[in-house]
Amino acid sequence: MSDSQPLETSSRIYQYSIISAFMDGQTLHGIPLKDLGKHGDFGLGSFQLADGEMILVDGTAYRMSYDGSITVAEPSTCLPYAMVTFYTPTVTVAVAGMLKPNFQKHIEDITPTAKNYFLAIRFDGVFKKMRFRIAKGQDVPGANVMKTITKTQRVIDMEDVEGTMIGFRSPGCYQGITVAGYHLHFIKKDRTTGGHCLDFEIQKGITGISIIRQIDIELPDSDDFCEADLTLDNEGIVKAE
Numbered sequence: 001m002s003d004s005q006p007l008e009t010s011s012r013i014y015q016y017s018i019i020s021a022f023m024d025g026q027t028l029h030g031i032p033l034k035d036l037g038k039h040g041d042f043g044l045g046s047f048q049l050a051d052g053e054m055i056l057v058d059g060t061a062y063r064m065s066y067d068g069s070i071t072v073a074e075p076s077t078c079l080p081y082a083m084v085t086f087y088t089p090t091v092t093v094a095v096a097g098m099l100k101p102n103f104q105k106h107i108e109d110i111t112p113t114a115k116n117y118f119l120a121i122r123f124d125g126v127f128k129k130m131r132f133r134i135a136k137g138q139d140v141p142g143a144n145v146m147k148t149i150t151k152t153q154r155v156i157d158m159e160d161v162e163g164t165m166i167g168f169r170s171p172g173c174y175q176g177i178t179v180a181g182y183h184l185h186f187i188k189k190d191r192t193t194g195g196h197c198l199d200f201e202i203q204k205g206i207t208g209i210s211i212i213r214q215i216d217i218e219l220p221d222s223d224d225f226c227e228a229d230l231t232l233d234n235e236g237i238v239k240a241e
């Protein structure tokens with residue numbers, strides 16, 4: 001890595017479970033939030049029965065619920081899937097007037113040596129448009145999340161909204177373990193709503209990036225996990241995420 005390139009940090013990603021298990025319906029058991037917090041102050045995840053979306057911002061985990069409301073998650077809350085890190089950006093840039101694909105291309109352009117590493121990404125600023133979804137939660141524990149999430153999710157569109165977007169970019173070969181490519185969650189600045197980003201247009205703001213070379217994955221200690229069908233469904237993950 002040359003001197004002109006942003007250096008990777010000593011941070012590591014901690015991930016609980018894998019997205020293939022979550023999508024197969026392994027949503028009943030999880031890591032308590034108080035334990036997850038030992039591994040990071042920044043990240044995203046889901047709740048028991050895939051009920052809502054989780055965003056971890058500056059050490060506070062929020063549950064963004066299907067009805068559009070937000071609560072600070074209780075320390076005892078279980079998360080069946082989560083990806084967190086202690087966020088230490090090595091690159092911070094101002095960005096303006098970018099559609100989602102342009103934003104992603106811009107991130108690739110300013111981290112040219114990092115395409116095979118993980119990136120933790122944070123954006124704070126104003127979105128001209130933000131489309132996000134909130135998972136409804138399962139009626140039947142253990143049912144396949146992949147098959148139901150896009151049918152039951154609530155999609156919310158906002159315009160001229162200020163907030164924070166947090167997430168990760170994972171190399172393509174990690175599909176099924178995590179979500180390959182970009183996985184980003186959004187929370188409104190006043191903390192009144194948010195969810196899993198589907199599409200957006202940035203008006204202006206600041207982006208921070210941390211290049212990460214270390215990932216620690218903890219697999220659930222449950223009978224359900226042992227019986228999960230972990231066959232990779234690339235098409236399903238792309239559709240659901």
Ligand SMILES: [Zn+2]
Nearest residue numbers: 183184185196
């Ligand atoms: Zn998500």
